[in-house]
Amino acid sequence: MVDLIRQYEDIKEEINASIDSILQSATFINGPKVHEFQASLEHYLGIKHVIPCANGTDALQIAMMGLNLQPGDEVITADFTFAATVEVIGLLQLTPVLVDVEEDTFNIDPDAIERAITPKTKAIVPVHLFGQCANMERIIEIAEKYKLYIIEDNAQAIGATYTFLNGEKKKAGTMSHVGSTSFFPSKNLGCYGDGGALFTNDDELAHYIRGIVNHGMYRRYYHDVIGVNSRLDSIQAAVLQAKLPHLDSYCETRRRAARFYSENFRGLDMVVVPKMVSGCEVICDSCDCHVFHQYTLRITNGRRDALAEYLKDNDIPFGIYYPVPLHRQKAYADERYKEADFPVTNRLVEEVISLPMHTELDEEQLIFISDTIRDFLT
Numbered sequence: 001m002v003d004l005i006r007q008y009e010d011i012k013e014e015i016n017a018s019i020d021s022i023l024q025s026a027t028f029i030n031g032p033k034v035h036e037f038q039a040s041l042e043h044y045l046g047i048k049h050v051i052p053c054a055n056g057t058d059a060l061q062i063a064m065m066g067l068n069l070q071p072g073d074e075v076i077t078a079d080f081t082f083a084a085t086v087e088v089i090g091l092l093q094l095t096p097v098l099v100d101v102e103e104d105t106f107n108i109d110p111d112a113i114e115r116a117i118t119p120k121t122k123a124i125v126p127v128h129l130f131g132q133c134a135n136m137e138r139i140i141e142i143a144e145k146y147k148l149y150i151i152e153d154n155a156q157a158i159g160a161t162y163t164f165l166n167g168e169k170k171k172a173g174t175m176s177h178v179g180s181t182s183f184f185p186s187k188n189l190g191c192y193g194d195g196g197a198l199f200t201n202d203d204e205l206a207h208y209i210r211g212i213v214n215h216g217m218y219r220r221y222y223h224d225v226i227g228v229n230s231r232l233d234s235i236q237a238a239v240l241q242a243k244l245p246h247l248d249s250y251c252e253t254r255r256r257a258a259r260f261y262s263e264n265f266r267g268l269d270m271v272v273v274p275k276m277v278s279g280c281e282v283i284c285d286s287c288d289c290h291v292f293h294q295y296t297l298r299i300t301n302g303r304r305d306a307l308a309e310y311l312k313d314n315d316i317p318f319g320i321y322y323p324v325p326l327h328r329q330k331a332y333a334d335e336r337y338k339e340a341d342f343p344v345t346n347r348l349v350e351e352v353i354s355l356p357m358h359t360e361l362d363e364e365q366l367i368f369i370s371d372t373i374r375d376f377l378t
């Protein structure tokens with residue numbers, strides 16, 4: 001599904017030099033590289049504050065702590081996503097409220113959000129799934145109407161751009177009170193271990209969060225709030241600082257692979273290719289709305305599992321993201337949830353299949369993968 005070795009080979013000298021500078025200075029925690037990377041990412045995203053932390057799950061938890069969400073507060077998020085989002089809601093004893101998603105973008109459905117709002121609702125956590133943004137135009141409108149916080153889970157869409165109806169463009173993760181991301185190795189901007197970050201334009205919130213990530217300290221050994229220990233270590237920052245200048249070209253390479261796939265599956269009735277929120281029919285060079293963390297097809301003739309078997313037999317990697325909706329996971333099941341509230345998620349878990357997607361896919365591989373799938377389906 002990913003080829004991190006070949007990606008490393010291409011930028012080996014930059015990475016090694018960057019890591020070497022940490023080894024030579026022994027500034028393993030909170031060293032200058034962390035600050036350098038933080039500033040570079042602030043500049044790239046066009047945001048005032050980036051606060052690095054240990055991983056993307058921590059980033060979500062710290063965001064909720066930073067907004068002072070309290071036990072019993074309801075937090076609305078998508079049923080069709082990775083569990084990290086709902087996990088931290090549970091850990092903080094907040095009440096998760098899972099809602100359905102849109103079938104064409106896989107992202108949280110704004111109408112479902114609005115239906116789920118109660119007097120206890122405090123925040124919405126849209127997940128920008130598979131590399132493109134949720135409907136932020138509507139989500140921001142809803143949040144303003146009901147005075148709710150928005151936390152963007154941007155673990156899968158770093159580098160994507162969202163265009164508002166008035167033409168204004170913003171980077172994924174920077175459109176709300178606070179955004180979070182993950183630098184897990186297979187994410188679009190991945191380090192060589194765990195890493196994460198929070199983004200905000202709010203000076204006061206940024207200050208508060210910088211204390212939370214460091215044991216609640218604003219002055220050394222004075223603990224003003226209960227915090228956590230969640231740091232991005234300098235070696236990971238060194239890797240990220242070397243990779244950030246390549247992020248846009250990595251996203252472009254992913255888009256090219258996606259375009260190749262989509263063009264090859266055109267005309268197959270039982271295959272639904274990913275839809276671009278921009279409305280573009282084909283994925284064009286200026287389609288910066290999608291960074292294809294995953295390239296996910298829907299197989300609508302009931303043969304998804306048979307296709308998966310066939311790919312396995314042909315040594316083609318694939319992923320089923322996600323096979324079980326969160327509302328049916330043992331840890332998160334709750335009698336509040338009714339199957340009838342999740343028609344789209346319940347269908348998607350049966351239909352989705354994600355194809356190999358990374359920065360090192362060459363034409364030969366793309367042809368082999370597409371042809372194999374076409375052969376099976378036609």
Ligand SMILES: *Cc1c(COP(=O)(O)O)cnc(C)c1O
Nearest residue numbers: 055056057082084155156182184
């Ligand atoms: C990867 C991911 C996370 C968690 O990030 P980690 O760095 O692995 O903790 C959270 N949310 C989504 C949507 C993710 O894809």
